[in-house]
Amino acid sequence: MYEQGTFSPSPVTDCVVFSKIRKILGGRVRLVITGSASIHPDVIKFLRIVLGVPIIEGYGLAETFAASFITQPGDYEAGHIGGPTPSVEAKLVDLPDIGYFSFDVNEKGEYAPRGELCLRGPTLFRGYYKDEERTHQAMDSEGWIHTGDIFVRLHHNGAFKLIDRKHGVFKLSNGEFVATGKLELAYGKSKFIDQIFVYGDPSKSHLVAVVVPDDGYVRGAWAPRLGIEREKSLQELCQIEKLRDDILTDMELISREDNLPPYEAIRKIYLESQRWTENDILTSTHKLNRKAARDKYTNILGRLYE
Structure with a gap:
């Protein structure tokens, strides 16, 4: 029913269950607007059904004086930010160093340009003070x-969807900004760790x-x-749950020593036995190519968040 354009799954649940929740908010809510940080598509769908009203999502920066993009009240799809407001120009700029281009296509071969979002217009700021x-x-x-x-511009409806950050800094769903490069340096100090890729889903x-x-x-140590044969391959050792637990414990110790806030703690890890090289996810200067890393471990990252 939801996908067909109606919020209420059935008159019974709407009357018996959801109407009570709406009364908590006064019973007169007609529209909800969300912004500041990404909200998971499932949460938006759930709230639309429970509250029985349109929920629109906005995107903007302090430099753009809040919303520069906004979804439409009649759009039942979640997970994107809609299109630009009338006073704003928008374009996607190629980022060849990390593999995002305006001529990209999606998995179906349909035109789906990707790149850094750039904005221009009379409602945007003119510069930082002095x-x-x-x-x-x-x-x-x-x-x-x-x-x-x-962002990627979706082929089927022209809306824009956030997929990455240019400099490895992004906002979690709780509104906190995270710099993954800083955390990779911090946790990389662990005696257990040779290489590390920190990832956060904005939702x-x-x-x-x-x-x-x-x-x-x-x-060697x-x-x-623990009385484990040192002749075992690293691949075999990575299958031992105790190793994963001990690495997480050491990372928690580093987190406390460096006074990292709770939202910068690593909840789950996957152990990779093969070192990364320029042939897979490292650049020519031996820096982590975040897009390549995310593409390589997409399924694994999804399982870590389950």
């Missing part, structure tokens, strides 16, 4: 504000990670201490 350097960093010579957010409130254990420490 700070020309930051102004030039945020806005180019043609007046386009570079948001740092990477979730916590982080997960893919970890390549340090073969020398795990095989950890395994003998």
Whole structure:
């Protein structure tokens, strides 16, 4: 029923259950607007059904004076930010270094451009107060504000959907900003860890990670201490739940020592036995290519969030 354009699943549940919830809010709510941080599509659908009213989602920055994009009240699809408001111009800029292009296609071969979202218009700011350097960093010579957010324009309805951050900084569903590069440096200090990829789903409130254990420490110190044969391959050792638990414990210790806030803690990890190289998810300067990493571990990241 929801997909057909009606909020109420049935008159009975609407009258007996959901009407009581609406009365908590006064019983006169006719429209709900959400913004600030991404909200999971399932939550929006649930609230639309429970409250029985349209819920529209906005997107914007402080520099754009709040909403520059907004969904339509009659749009029952969730997970995107709709289109730009009438006073705003928008474009997607190619990011060849991380593989996002305006000529990209989706899994069906349909045109679905991807890139950094840039905005321009009379309702946007003209610069930071007495700070020309930051102004030039945020806005180019043609007046386009570079948001740092990477979007795809959906083929079937033309709406924009957030898929990544240009600089590895993003907002969790609780509204907290997270810099994954900083966390990878922090947790990378663990004696257990050789390489690490920290990931956060903007629709979730916590982080997960893919970890390549340090073969020398795990095989030379950890395994003998527990009476585990050091001749075992790293792939075999990565299947041992105790190793995963001990790595998480050490990461929690680092989190406390570095006074990291709770939302920067890693809840779950996946152990990868093969070191990353330039042939898979490292750049020529041996930095992590976040898009390539996310593409490679898409299914695994999904399981970590289950």
